[in-house]
Amino acid sequence: MEDAREVMDLRATYEFLHRHEWIFNFAVTDFFTLKVWDYIPTEWRNSLESLSNAELNQVPFGFIKENWPESLKNFITMATNCSSPRKQICLFNPAVVSNTMKKGMNPKKIHEVSNMAAVIHEMCREHGVKVVIDIGSGLGYLGQVLSATYGYRVIGFESIASRSHGASKRNVKQSKQNKPHRTQNQGNDGNGGKSVNVDIEAEELSSLMETVTLELEDTKQCRQELTKLLYEHCLSEKEQLELKEGSKGLDDLRRMSDPARKVNSSNVECSMEQSVDQSNIDALSDTVSNSTPLSQSKHEIAQSITASKSDHLSQTVPMPNSTPVCMVGLHCCGDLTPTMLRLMRDLDVIQCLVCVSCCYHRMKEQSNKSIVNFPISKTVSETIRTSKVPDWSLTRFAMRLAAQETKARWQHQSAEEHDLHMKHVAYRGLVELYMEKEGTVLKKCHRKPAKKEHYGSFDAYVHGILERSTIEGKPLSEVEKDHHSANLKKLYVENEENFKYIEPITALQVVLQPVLETLITLDRMIFLRENGISAEIKPIFDEYVSPRNLALLANKT
Known part of the structure; x- marks a missing residue:
């Protein structure tokens, strides 16, 4: 459990994000429809508009000018203090990847695999683990x-x-x-x-x-299937032979793990049932992970039952003591990481974990647009409940920003690159604004609505997008193209003066990106600690090469 100071920091971070949700809580295509620039504090405007390209690039790194308003200075300082360190910690030499092994891997993948393999090896060596299960x-x-x-x-x-x-x-x-x-x-x-x-x-x-x-899903059936597969694939031939010769063979084991078998007092419901109700998620966090096998030998495998503080029971089927496993995942997408954490809590066989997450925005939403698997820890849940904004929650937009590139690449952006990014946001936003005003839906008939060369000018963009779009499944006629083109260009003229806010607001998003990702990863780390599992967060990749570089390292000591 985190101490009071850390809980207060979590609460301050959450309330800080709420105060500045105008920076990230919208789809980028809605920049003009929502008039996002209107939410910029009046005292910030001159400071943000007057930034040079070099200064703009340094804002996410804590850059502050003496003549800035105190509120802007405090924003930068607070965001910096609420962000986890991202500089790669080189604890071990990367694994040597042979030229044969490198086939099919790009430089980014080689960097990730070589560094993560070294971290996994040290984790396994320290805890006597010889079997690794790689999720995804x-x-x-x-x-x-x-x-x-x-x-x-x-x-x-x-x-x-x-x-x-x-x-x-x-x-x-x-x-x-x-x-x-x-x-x-x-x-x-x-x-x-x-x-x-x-x-x-x-x-x-x-x-x-x-x-x-x-x-891998948060369901009883999946958990039982995983348990069965771990037995079938993790046991050595000698161990499998001993099981077959013993009183409980693999056939008995398969029947014991069969999802269709009847549930009784010795086969209680597993705690992995998925629910979108937040109270159920909180209840999951109450499950105690410290289970003790009733009996266990070379010839016998017994069940153990763990009772939680909320009287919720979960079944564990312990593996032989000689076969603990390390569960790993490189780029665990969406809800996969929370699923893995609950599996580690509930399955004795999983001794340690090395997990790098990604795509937080792919986590499932609840009916109120909050995220099902955030928070998953009791500490963060209680922190939110007792905050000044208990009814506010992070949405998919916040999760998407958390999964974006970090400040490492932002600091090297040239003026030309900033200009191109501004055009991408502005042009797409103007089309969205036009469709809302006209009640028209331009549906793209290609994966990308426009080609790279179309961003040279708005005229070229409009021509390209009208050529590559349909209305109600039909290509546009020349008359329709002329009509839409004229109206889109009119919108361009009306909104051009607001283009100047796109890059400064993007810079503020880059400032908040590590705050959001830190909060998500801390919630997951705290969840493990609440369940008696030692856990920490380490940046194991170079964030310029691999932006998702925070690894969750855990073990059952």
């Missing part, structure tokens, strides 16, 4: 590096069958190309500064990595 494993890049470089057994779980199949094919191909080899990880990897050498035959390398098609 995709084509298996991370898992293949973990198995080839460090010798871990890796089971990838991927929801898209084509990716699972692709990962399996890639694994077989990589194994053949890496015929008997010695992998080596140089430098300080936690083994007293010694190098790690792993001799792996091609056949062994292939067997170390496999991918299973499974969509």
Whole structure:
């Protein structure tokens, strides 16, 4: 549980975001329809309008001018203080990725995989874990590096069958190309500064990595299916043989994990049922994770039952003591991270976690537009309840900003790049304003409404978008194009004076981006701590290369 000072900081951060929601709580295409510039405090306007390009780029880094109004200075200072550090912490040397392994990976992916693999290796080494489950494993890049470089057994779980199949094919191909080899990880990897050498035959390398098609969801059925798959794929051949020879074989285990089997007193409802009701989410946070097996031996696997403070019961099926696993995820999208955190709380087999999240805006919404899985911790929930704005909540717009690029790339934007961004926002916003005024829907018939060359001028943009759009499923006639073109150009003239606010407001969004992402990640870290799990947040990537660089590291000590 966080101490009172940290809770007060959370409350201050939440109220700070509420006061400045005008900066982010809108769709970028609604810039003109909502007249966002009208919400800029009067005393801020001159300061923001007079910024040079170099000054604009430094605003997210705490840049303040002496003659600025105190309210603007306080905004910059508060945002800076409420943001987690993003500079990469190089705790370990990145894993060495062979040229063969690099095939199919771009430089960003290589950077992520090599650094995350090193962090996972240290976590597993420290806690005696030899099996890694990779959630959302995709084509298996991370898992293949973990198995080839460090010798871990890796089971990838991927929801898209084509990716699972692709990962399996890639694994077989990589194994053949890496015929008997010695992998080596140089430098300080936690083994007293010694190098790690792993001799792996091609056949062994292939067997170390496999991918299973499974969509991880917050449901009882999914939890039971995952438990079954962990038994089937994590146990060594020796352990599986012992189970088959013992009083409880794998057939018994499959029946015990069967989602269709009848629920009784020894098979209570799991706490993973999904609900959009906030009270249910809070109840989930009350579940106690410290479960104790009733009995367990080489020939017997028993169930254990954990009672929460709210009398909510959850079933755990403990794995053999010799087979703890590390659950990892690189770019866990939307609700996937909260699902993983609840699985770690509820499944004894999951000893540690390394998770990098992304796409917060893809989390499910409730009917009131608040986010189902934010907050998930009791601490943040209570902080919001006792704040000055208990009925206000972060929306999808806030989550989208949290998932945007960080200030690292913003500081290098040239005047030309700022001008192009301004045109993107302005031109799209004017079309949205026009459709609202006219009651007309221009539906794009291409993935992008306009090509890059169309942003040279508004005339070119209008021509391009009218050529690539339809109304009620029909292409526009020349007469219709002329009509819409003339009206759009008129709107341009009427609103051109407000273009100057686009980049300053974008700069303010960049200032708030790390505040929002920090709040989301802190909520998740606190959730684990509330359930007796040691957790911390570390920036493990270079944020310029990979903006989503905050990793949630956790273990059951």
